[in-house]
Amino acid sequence: xxxxxxxxxxxxxxxxxxxxxxxxxxxxxxxxxxxxxxxxxxxxxxxxxxxxxxxxxxxxxxxxxxxxxxxxxxxxxxxxxxxxxxxxxxxxxxxxxxxxxxxxxxxxxxxxxxx
Amino acid sequence: xxxxxxxxxxxxxxxxxxxxxxxxxxxxxxxxxxxxxxxxxxxxxxxxxxxxxxxxxxxxxxxxxxxxxxxxxxxxxxxxxxxxxxxxxxxxxxxxxxxxxxxxxxxxxx
Numbered sequence: 001x002x003x004x005x006x007x008x009x010x011x012x013x014x015x016x017x018x019x020x021x022x023x024x025x026x027x028x029x030x031x032x033x034x035x036x037x038x039x040x041x042x043x044x045x046x047x048x049x050x051x052x053x054x055x056x057x058x059x060x061x062x063x064x065x066x067x068x069x070x071x072x073x074x075x076x077x078x079x080x081x082x083x084x085x086x087x088x089x090x091x092x093x094x095x096x097x098x099x100x101x102x103x104x105x106x107x108x109x110x111x112x113x114x115x
Numbered sequence: 116x117x118x119x120x121x122x123x124x125x126x127x128x129x130x131x132x133x134x135x136x137x138x139x140x141x142x143x144x145x146x147x148x149x150x151x152x153x154x155x156x157x158x159x160x161x162x163x164x165x166x167x168x169x170x171x172x173x174x175x176x177x178x179x180x181x182x183x184x185x186x187x188x189x190x191x192x193x194x195x196x197x198x199x200x201x202x203x204x205x206x207x208x209x210x211x212x213x214x215x216x217x218x219x220x221x222x223x224x225x
Contacts, residue, residue, distance in 0.1 A: 042218060
């Protein structure tokens, strides 16, 4: 199984809402990632978890709160978002560590619209 | 100047044509990935290269580490190949982070 799944596929939320994005993988990967992608731009790394611990936070605003409850699951909790946060949110996973040849497997993404 | 440059930015081809997408980078790397992103979002990993050449079906990827250049070739292109192709590298210093190119938007017409 080389699949990363993400739910929901689409999400529309108001600026006062609280919602969560979910990501799951069963490849035994111990590194998981959140990316944000705006239209016609490459993905931007937001967070990296390694062995369920936050390893990298790319200075992401606190209205985005990641959580890795176990080695297969990764959540992104959203609160008080702004319209400019509307984007495609991609989850990825890989073998852990900074080894150069560990490739990342991406999920299909969640298309988020903030109204 | 971006550390990873792709060319062309946009490409329209007729079905059956041979297609080449180029990626040049300015940093020391040990791995380069070619990714495919269809409209609607999901990213698929096509190849990971650290040297030489790889082939999978109609896709061929090459890399020249000395020249800091990689190419992705599609033989006998098909409309289902229409997608954005992204080159991503990892610095030789060791990192979780990809440096992404800006992507090549390919449209193959029937």
